[in-house]
Amino acid sequence: MPILALDQVSKSFGALKVADQISFALEKGEALGVIGPNGAGKSTLFNLITGNIRVDAGTIRFDGEDVTRQPPMARCLAGVGRTFQIPQPFEQLTVFENLLVGGAFGSRKTEKDVGERCADILVETGLYPKANQLAGSLGLLQRKRLELARALATDPKILLLDEIAGGLTEGECQELVETIRNIHRRGVSIIWVEHVLHALNSVVSRLVVLHFGRVIGDGDTETIMASKDVREIYLGIDV
Amino acid sequence: MSDHISSSSWTVSTRTRGSAFSMLAILALVALAFTAPLFVSRSVVQDLFFILTMLVLAQCWNLLAGYAGLVSVGQQAFVGFGAYAMFAGVSLLGMDPMAAILLGGLAALALSVPTAFFVFRLQGAYFAIGTWVIAEIVRLSLAQWKALGGGTGTSLPSGATRDMIGVRLVADLLGVRGPQATDIVCYWLALLLAVVTIGSIYKLLRSKQGLGLAAVRDNREAARSVGVDPTWTKSFVYLVAALATGLAGALIYVQKARISPDAAFSVPDWTAYVIFIVVIGGIGTIEGPIIGVIVFYILQNLLADYGSWYLLILGLIGILVMLFAPRGLWGLFTDRTGIQLFPVRRILAGQPKPKDIRGSD
Numbered sequence: 232m233p234i235l236a237l238d239q240v241s242k243s244f245g246a247l248k249v250a251d252q253i254s255f256a257l258e259k260g261e262a263l264g265v266i267g268p269n270g271a272g273k274s275t276l277f278n279l280i281t282g283n284i285r286v287d288a289g290t291i292r293f294d295g296e297d298v299t300r301q302p303p304m305a306r307c308l309a310g311v312g313r314t315f316q317i318p319q320p321f322e323q324l325t326v327f328e329n330l331l332v333g334g335a336f337g338s339r340k341t342e343k344d345v346g347e348r349c350a351d352i353l354v355e356t357g358l359y360p361k362a363n364q365l366a367g368s369l370g371l372l373q374r375k376r377l378e379l380a381r382a383l384a385t386d387p388k389i390l391l392l393d394e395i396a397g398g399l400t401e402g403e404c405q406e407l408v409e410t411i412r413n414i415h416r417r418g419v420s421i422i423w424v425e426h427v428l429h430a431l432n433s434v435v436s437r438l439v440v441l442h443f444g445r446v447i448g449d450g451d452t453e454t455i456m457a458s459k460d461v462r463e464i465y466l467g468i469d470v
Numbered sequence: 471m472s473d474h475i476s477s478s479s480w481t482v483s484t485r486t487r488g489s490a491f492s493m494l495a496i497l498a499l500v501a502l503a504f505t506a507p508l509f510v511s512r513s514v515v516q517d518l519f520f521i522l523t524m525l526v527l528a529q530c531w532n533l534l535a536g537y538a539g540l541v542s543v544g545q546q547a548f549v550g551f552g553a554y555a556m557f558a559g560v561s562l563l564g565m566d567p568m569a570a571i572l573l574g575g576l577a578a579l580a581l582s583v584p585t586a587f588f589v590f591r592l593q594g595a596y597f598a599i600g601t602w603v604i605a606e607i608v609r610l611s612l613a614q615w616k617a618l619g620g621g622t623g624t625s626l627p628s629g630a631t632r633d634m635i636g637v638r639l640v641a642d643l644l645g646v647r648g649p650q651a652t653d654i655v656c657y658w659l660a661l662l663l664a665v666v667t668i669g670s671i672y673k674l675l676r677s678k679q680g681l682g683l684a685a686v687r688d689n690r691e692a693a694r695s696v697g698v699d700p701t702w703t704k705s706f707v708y709l710v711a712a713l714a715t716g717l718a719g720a721l722i723y724v725q726k727a728r729i730s731p732d733a734a735f736s737v738p739d740w741t742a743y744v745i746f747i748v749v750i751g752g753i754g755t756i757e758g759p760i761i762g763v764i765v766f767y768i769l770q771n772l773l774a775d776y777g778s779w780y781l782l783i784l785g786l787i788g789i790l791v792m793l794f795a796p797r798g799l800w801g802l803f804t805d806r807t808g809i810q811l812f813p814v815r816r817i818l819a820g821q822p823k824p825k826d827i828r829g830s831d
Contacts, residue, residue: 281695283691283694283695302694302699303694303695304694304697304698304699307694307695307696307697308697313695315691315692315695319689319691319692320688320689320692321684321685321688321689321692321693322688322689323684323687323688324681324684324685324688325815325816325817327482327816327817327818328681328684328815328816329685331681331816332681332682332684332685332693332696332698333696333697335678335681335682336678336682336685336696336697336698337696337697338697339697341678342482342678342681342816346480346482346816346818347479347480350479350480350482350818350820350822351822353818354822359822362818363815363817363818381696382696384696385696385697
């Protein structure tokens with residue numbers, strides 16, 4: 232049974248179709264990349280999966296259960312963790328407290344029970360030296376790491392990463408890829424929206440291509456990267 | 471502070487340098503306040519009563535606006551409704567005023583449930599206006615209550631407060647006359663209410679729910695995505711604030727012994743002054759309203775003879791503080807000294823195991 236299955240999911244903002252009958256499934260432990268030009272509906276797809284935006288039509292099943300009508304809190308508790316493309320830290324809380332929120336609420340435990348795990352995640356994501364600083368004082372790289380760390384604190388079964396490598400230097404990107412690989416190795420399923428293709432392809436084995444809210448390609452990395460459609464639409468290269 | 475996490479490698483605590491000392495200082499201050507009626511005059515007891523009840527109202531408004539992001543300008547609804555419920559209990563049901571104060575608090579709590587149902591559908595400025603509209607509706611409705619004097623109001627039955635539980639005992643023990651003993655009992659109730667209110671708010675902020683509250687205030691969508699339920703968190707705070715505000719309103723009117731709709735639902739008295747206190751003291755801190763109420767009391771006494779200039783000057787000070795010290799007087803103080811009387815930060819201490827260390831830039 233797949234961990235996540237979308238069936239004919241659609242969403243419009245007025246006349247604009249941002250999700251047009253999207254269907255795909257993700258197996259447990261799989262790492263999937265989502266690519267597509269800007270405005271293809273990638274972030275919207277995440278918001279539909281997490282419940283921050285309600286679908287107009289279609290169903291979303293998580294771990295066999297229909298979550299289409301569930302609010303984001305319930306989906307988080309069920310095991311959906313996400314990062315935001317534009318980092319959304321709790322600015323007046325410290326980095327560590329940001330993780331405590333995720334840990335205590337996202338896995339329904341007491342602060343006491345999650346404190347140590349949150350501290351370990353800070354070490355894993357390289358945020359440990361900033362633990363007691365206000366999240367509002369962080370720079371972009373650290374904000375991106377905090378997005379990842381806070382999502383991990385909720386103890387997710389599936390992790391949705393939204394352009395987490397964008398804007399990072401090559402070195403920073405390598406470090407991040409290493410961290411994500413480790414998370415994947417522990418059995419967490421991953422869906423990763425990313426423009427930095429070499430980072431993406433070094434982790435995922437399968438790609439879904441979105442264009443104007445439609446899935447126009449779904450297959451293993453090599454096939455998709457080699458396909459004519461993708462090269463034309465996504466990379467803008469004449470072939 | 472006992473609730474800190476400890477393990478072989480990590481510790482988490484909210485303790486700061488000097489927090490044990492400040493806790494002792496606070497306890498000493500409360501003890502001093504408790505014994506104050508033994509050595510100060512009746513008018514000072516009345517002034518202290520005023521300060522403490524305004525402090526309770528300010529802490530409640532601060533909890534709503536400073537921690538939950540709920541800027542209400544309709545808290546007078548709960549002051550007035552609590553006061554009227556107390557009056558009904560004493561005048562119509564023959565209850566003891568002290569029991570009627572509890573009734574007032576519960577009545578305000580009951581009122582907050584349908585109120586929350588309506589105003590929580592509104593955001594930001596609309597929320598503020600909604601709370602005000604509801605307060606006006608409650609005021610106009612109670613002005614129709616002929617048994618409690620309608621629009622002109624009424625007084626407590628003579629002797630009701632003199633026969634309140636504990637008043638005779640205090641009169642005998644301290645050798646004071648009835649009215650003064652009533653003031654002293656009211657003062658002690660106000661002190662108890664202030665201590666319990668501040669203690670409860672502090673406990674809430676240090677709890678998991680307090681952390682969730684801060685998360686919702688900072689970023690609602692992100693909070694929803696990590697499992698926090700913003701509606702539940704905000705509703706809880708709104709109900710608790712209504713309860714304490716109602717208790718304070720009932721207590722204030724036991725001491726006043728006379729009520730009218732215009733006074734009990736006064737926007738300046740129960741909301742504008744309260745906002746002023748929180749803003750000049752420092753919003754979003756427990757210490758802020760404490761500083762604010764003292765400054766407010768001093769200003770009120772200094773400017774008492776200047777009529778409407780008083781309000782103009784209060785407004786001017788409020789604007790200046792908002793512009794130049796948006797975190798209030800306590801904010802200025804704590805930025806320079808780092809001192810916190812009620813620390814809530816969860817500070818992580820400890821070292822990762824050596825093999826785990828990874829550099830950040």
